[in-house]
Amino acid sequence: MIIRAAEAGDAEAVAQLIYEAIDDIAFQLTGEETEERATKGLRELFLQPGNRFSSGQVLVAVHEGAVAGMILCYYGSEAEALDAPIKERLRIVRGDAQPIIDKEADEDEYYIDSIAVFPAYRGLGIAKALLHAAEEAGITLGYQRIALNVEYENERAHRLYRSLGYVQDKDVSINGHAYRHMAKPLTSVKHA
Secondary structure: OEEEEOOHHHHHHHHHHHHHHHOOHHHHHHOOOOHHHHHHHHHHHHHOOOOOOOHHHEEEEEEOOEEEEEEEEEEHHHHHHHHHHHHHHHHHHHOOOOOOOOOOOOOOOEEEEEEEEOHHHOOOOHHHHHHHHHHHHHHHOOOOEEEEEEEOOOHHHHHHHHHOOOEEEEEEEEOOEEEEEEEEEHHHOOOO
16 A cells, blocks of 8 residues: 555545545535535545645545545645635535635644545555554644544544544534544654
8 A cells, every 4th residue: 555645637536535534514515415416526626726625635545556545634724715715616506605614623733624445445554544644744744733523423433533642622513513623743643
């Protein structure tokens, strides 16, 4: 397995993985109403620079020549600027003059917006490797803290994040769902 920066040719796989990770939030952020159209919208956003879903925010895990998983991260203070193109898309698609996007990231954190692994590749340590790669990227960029949100119902992911040192520090609501906000200081990151 290798982990690398996402490329344009990864658009289809990454869009599917983002949809899997964010589920109905994809409808809120693309303005679409079906999985097929939301995934198409995510693919278009991935190929456009300067938004939260752009390829520049994504690392992919490649296993046996195929994209097996992805992780999407950005610094919290950049969220508003990264959401501006998404708001513009919502103005066009939905005709919503003042679209609202839920605040997911704190200003001072390297935020893991989404992480997903295709079912055929689960259990191979890919999610853990992607998390480690994101932590290393955050350290390289000089960030002090990394964070993510996990749905209360996703106990498997919650256990993984706890095992890697992430600690819940608050609750957040995204698209009407309750999430655990979990954070970890990057200065303490050590990988085996």
